[in-house]
Amino acid sequence: MKFLDEYRDYAAVQRMAEEIRRVTTRPWTLMEVCGGQTYTIVKTGLQELLSEQITLVHGPGCPVCVTPIAMIDRAVATAMLPKVILCSFGDMLRVPGSAQSLLDVKALGANVRIVYSPLDALQLARSNPDREVVFFAVGFETTAPANAMAVWQAAREGLSNFSMLVSHVLVPPAMEAVLASPSSRVQAFLAAGHACMVTGYEEYLAISARYRVPIVVTGFEPLDLLQGVLMIVQQLEEGRFEVENQYTRAVRREGNSAAQKRVNEVFEVTDRAWRGIGEIPSSGLRFRKEFASFDAELRFGIVLDDAEESSECIAGLVLQGLQRPYDCPAFGRRCTPDSPLGAPMVSSEGACAAYFHFGRRKEDDESLVSLAAAS
Numbered sequence: 586m587k588f589l590d591e592y593r594d595y596a597a598v599q600r601m602a603e604e605i606r607r608v609t610t611r612p613w614t615l616m617e618v619c620g621g622q623t624y625t626i627v628k629t630g631l632q633e634l635l636s637e638q639i640t641l642v643h644g645p646g647c648p649v650c651v652t653p654i655a656m657i658d659r660a661v662a663t664a665m666l667p668k669v670i671l672c673s674f675g676d677m678l679r680v681p682g683s684a685q686s687l688l689d690v691k692a693l694g695a696n697v698r699i700v701y702s703p704l705d706a707l708q709l710a711r712s713n714p715d716r717e718v719v720f721f722a723v724g725f726e727t728t729a730p731a732n733a734m735a736v737w738q739a740a741r742e743g744l745s746n747f748s749m750l751v752s753h754v755l756v757p758p759a760m761e762a763v764l765a766s767p768s769s770r771v772q773a774f775l776a777a778g779h780a781c782m783v784t785g786y787e788e789y790l791a792i793s794a795r796y797r798v799p800i801v802v803t804g805f806e807p808l809d810l811l812q813g814v815l816m817i818v819q820q821l822e823e824g825r826f827e828v829e830n831q832y833t834r835a836v837r838r839e840g841n842s843a844a845q846k847r848v849n850e851v852f853e854v855t856d857r858a859w860r861g862i863g864e865i866p867s868s869g870l871r872f873r874k875e876f877a878s879f880d881a882e883l884r885f886g887i888v889l890d891d892a893e894e895s896s897e898c899i900a901g902l903v904l905q906g907l908q909r910p911y912d913c914p915a916f917g918r919r920c921t922p923d924s925p926l927g928a929p930m931v932s933s934e935g936a937c938a939a940y941f942h943f944g945r946r947k948e949d950d951e952s953l954v955s956l957a958a959a960s
């Protein structure tokens with residue numbers, strides 16, 4: 586297939602769902618790691634198309650959702666410094682910190698800008714030599730290469746008024762954290778295709794073997810996701826646990842070596858706190874010492890007390906697939922996209938926002954469960 590429409594073809598989607606039904610003999614619980622996949626699943630109603638025996642739970646793969654509240658507070662404090670231009674992607678501006686969001690302080694006069702790429706921030710630094718331009722760099726392996734490239738380019742040009750507040754996270758340690766939890770129900774993963782475009786999937790082999798779970802690298806269109814589910818169910822039904830690649834049109838086993846090289850030049854692996862989940866060992870990136878002059882945390886030395894999450898928000902449980910957004914008492918009431926209490930209600934990749942926008946209700950899932958029990 587060559588064209589996007591073909592991955593959304595209704596008849597092909599129906600046939601694939603029918604094939605999944607044919608091969609499924611018992612209940613299985615699968616986690617899609619990536620928030621982009623969650624968005625497609627909820628928007629297109631894929632869960633409702635599947636066999637009642639297949640339960641999809643949503644994973645921690647939304648960068649906006651997992652950026653720690655302390656980091657949001659640090660970005661807010663940095664934005665309020667004189668002569669600073671704080672840049673980030675649009676969604677990040679709306680994420681609540683412990684007291685304010687970046688959008689709140691923008692309204693109070695802080696120089697906060699939305700950019701579409703770290704290279705836009707680099708250009709702002711070139712054209713504003715009397716300002717400090719700080720890019721708030723969040724995301725998974727997918728965004729790390731462009732951020733590393735921007736820093737590398739700034740170093741090459743000798744730009745001294747450019748820095749980054751880095752809160753990068755990595756997918757495989759998060760998958761391990763989910764599997765290691767005693768309350769985990771996850772029996773297999775749909776791995777995020779775009780992260781694997783950069784990293785490849787060799788790192789997943791050890792996870793699959795250690796926890797005896799199938800992992801299928803999967804794309805983002807309805808047919809991609811259903812084919813990924815089918816490949817997983819075939820493995821589960823046959824008692825296999827292997828790493829397979831559904832997203833062959835974009836992902837190679839070894840990934841993108843040029844992108845990996847640039848990331849490894851600029852960043853190194855570190856422990857990282859995940860919002861709502863806590864610290865996960867070796868799950869983030871930080872600057873290597875050779876590039877420490879671009880580290881906004883060091884440059885501005887902002888120290889903050891640990892921030893408190895809203896006591897109502899159960900985002901950590903939602904992000905680990907342990908609860909659904911509608912299980913949160915605040916969902917759709919005190920927490921909406923216009924007035925979010927927690928990060929998963931902000932981003933389009935957040936499970937709470939997807940459930941809110943596309944009307945996924947508890948009653949829908951309960952009727953699927955009772956159908957499965959009756960069959």
Ligand code: SF4
Binds near residue numbers: 900913928
């Ligand atoms: S609905 Fe809102 S408060 Fe509840 S878990 Fe989601 S983001 Fe948090």
